[in-house]
Structures are given as structure tokens and as C-alpha cells.
Amino acid sequence: IALHDTTLGPATGGCRMWDRYASELDAIEDALRLARGMTYKYAAAGVNLGGGKAIIIGDPKRTDREPVFRLLGKFINRLGGKYFTGEDVGTTLQDMEYIRMETEYVVTLPTYLGGAGDIAPMTAFGTIRAMQACCNRVYGSDSLEGRQVAVQGLGAVGHNIVGQLHELGARLVVADIDPEKADAMTAQYGVETAPPEEIFDVDCDVFCPCALGKVINDATLKRLRCKIICGCANNQLAEERHGHMLEAQGLVYAPDYITNAGGTIYDTDRLEVGNVNHDRGRAKVSRIYENIQRVFEIADRDRIPSYLAADRMAEERIQRIAEVKKYRD
Ligand code: NAD
Numbered sequence: 001i002a003l004h005d006t007t008l009g010p011a012t013g014g015c016r017m018w019d020r021y022a023s024e025l026d027a028i029e030d031a032l033r034l035a036r037g038m039t040y041k042y043a044a045a046g047v048n049l050g051g052g053k054a055i056i057i058g059d060p061k062r063t064d065r066e067p068v069f070r071l072l073g074k075f076i077n078r079l080g081g082k083y084f085t086g087e088d089v090g091t092t093l094q095d096m097e098y099i100r101m102e103t104e105y106v107v108t109l110p111t112y113l114g115g116a117g118d119i120a121p122m123t124a125f126g127t128i129r130a131m132q133a134c135c136n137r138v139y140g141s142d143s144l145e146g147r148q149v150a151v152q153g154l155g156a157v158g159h160n161i162v163g164q165l166h167e168l169g170a171r172l173v174v175a176d177i178d179p180e181k182a183d184a185m186t187a188q189y190g191v192e193t194a195p196p197e198e199i200f201d202v203d204c205d206v207f208c209p210c211a212l213g214k215v216i217n218d219a220t221l222k223r224l225r226c227k228i229i230c231g232c233a234n235n236q237l238a239e240e241r242h243g244h245m246l247e248a249q250g251l252v253y254a255p256d257y258i259t260n261a262g263g264t265i266y267d268t269d270r271l272e273v274g275n276v277n278h279d280r281g282r283a284k285v286s287r288i289y290e291n292i293q294r295v296f297e298i299a300d301r302d303r304i305p306s307y308l309a310a311d312r313m314a315e316e317r318i319q320r321i322a323e324v325k326k327y328r329d
Contacts (some may be wrong), residue, residue, distance in 0.1 A: 011052025014088025073102025126262020153211025
């Protein structure tokens, strides 16, 4: 269990189960890196949580899960609320239920255990709010009506983005390596599909990556024919230099971890208030619009690319709140 920073609140971040680490040190490094990422994500999202992460070195397909996750629950409980865990790569909501048997310090729970349930629709909503802020920067209007959006990846979040964009009047081209998912979107919304390898070449306003990471790289930057990159996928920049290159090409980029925070904002809202409330949670997710605007303000102020401005926004909030916390209650 890695705790990165608790200035804003308890360290929070999912539990990853993975067996491909070269060594234990490799796993520890991964946990620390991911915990740091969570510090930035919560800080920039305006959430009062710090960054943490847990890693179980083990086969994610292991079947006898109850003892493993209950034991992790015991370890988490010993930390007395300094760390909250949640679902991540290789773990499921069922695993969170096992952890919950031993400790209350768990996010991402099903609704019948007092959690928010499926958060993908809120990740989608937050992504669309980010897209509206980007459209405002480029076109001077939030409206997505008539905007052409190319969506890569139609999984848990992607298919929700397509549905919500369709309602807002956007024109869509979608792609997934699973043709059934693309066909389902055409049947439901009448959207156009593209072969997955051709989605980068679509002439559009917004390229919306909702599949894998490292999608903005040397090869794709030569092909993209959009004005805006805004999607929910994690770690979109293959390398940091691509964050500079895309700006040099005149593209507007909504930094991934600001854009895709909707699900986690919605999910962790109950920690501050004690219960899940849809309207309040959704209102908080909606502020991703202002968060992206602030990123652009910092980018303009400091003449830096948006991916760096996102980090700076997070660091500035942590510094300022650390000052506030010096005062006695
Ligand atoms: P998912 O696994 O449900 O969906 C991913 C989809 O992408 C699948 O349908 C898959 O077939 C498709 N895909 C994979 N490679 C592709 C390719 N080369 N071209 C086109 N399609 C491809 O995942 P998800 O939960 O929807 O998450 C999508 C991305 O968003 C991930 O990067 C994830 O880390 C990130 N994210 C998700 C959430 C969430 O709330 N689920 C929150 C934050 C970030």
C-alpha cells in the first residue's frame, strides 16, 4: 500500500492485482507512481482526498479471492482511515465487497452496499463537460450540436459518451476493435462507423480516445485531422514530448486525468457528505468544465502546454490548502 500525499485528505486509490512484475521493487515503484497520479487527480478535481494505491502481486484471474481481499481489508483497517482502496485493473466490485467485510475504508462499492454503483456514465458526462470547455476555447461556443466527433473505443465509458453526444446533437463516427460494439451503436443511434485502424484519419472537430493509453504518439500526430483531443482514456500521451508537439500543431488537448475524473468525483462524493446523492454528485462532475477552463488559463499564463498546466493546477491547490491547514481548527 503506497500513500503519496495526504495534504487534502486520506490517501485514496484503487487496488491493482497483477502478476507481471519483474520484481517486488518493480511493483513498489508502480504503486508509488500510481499513488502520485491519484494525488494529482484528486487535487485538480477539487476533491478533498490524497493519493494512494494498493498492489497485490498475484494472478488477476485467481479464483479463491475471498481470503486474499479480506486480508487486504484487515491491513487497510489497521491504517485507521489513512488509506481508502477501490477497484482497479485486475480487481472487481466483488473483491471490494470482500474488503468491505473487514473495513469501511473502501470506495467503488455497489449501490446495495451504500456505494455509487456503475460510475462509467459519470466518467462519460465529465468527458463531455471537458469537450464543451474545449469547444468554447476553439469555437467560442460550448455547443456540441453539429460538431463532428470521432470516438475510439465503445466500452463502458465510450458507449455512454456516444449516447450522451447523440442527445446533444453531435455528428458521430465511432470505432471499436469489437465490430459488434460498433454495430450496436449504429443500430441504436444511426452513427457512422470507421474501421478501428482508420479512426485517426477522420476529418472531425474532436478526436475522443476512449480505449487504450499512448494513443497520441509520433504516428498518430501525423494523421489526426481534428482541432481538439478530448477523451476518457488514461495516459493518452505516449511521451511527454507529444504534449508539446500537439500544441505546436495547433491542437487543443484536454488533459486526460482532468477529463476522466467524473466517475471518481461522483463515487467519492459520499465520503464528504455521508450518502450518495445523484444530483449533488452530478453537479460536482459538471465542474470539470471549469477545471478545464482553469487549465487553459494556467497554460496561457505560464506559456506551457495544457498537460503541464494540469499538473501545475494540482500542485497550486495542494500548496494553498497546506497553508490553510496550518491554522488551528
Ligand atoms: P472498456 O474496457 O470497457 O472499453 C474499452 C473499449 O476499447 C473496448 O470496447 C475495446 O474493445 C476497445 N478498444 C481497445 N483497443 C481498441 C482500439 N485499438 N481501437 C478501437 N477500440 C479499441 O474500458 P472503459 O472502462 O470504457 O475505459 C476506457 C478508458 O477510459 C481506459 O483507458 C480507462 O482507463 C479510462 N477510464 C475509465 C474510467 C471508468 O469510469 N470506467 C474512468 C477513468 C478512466
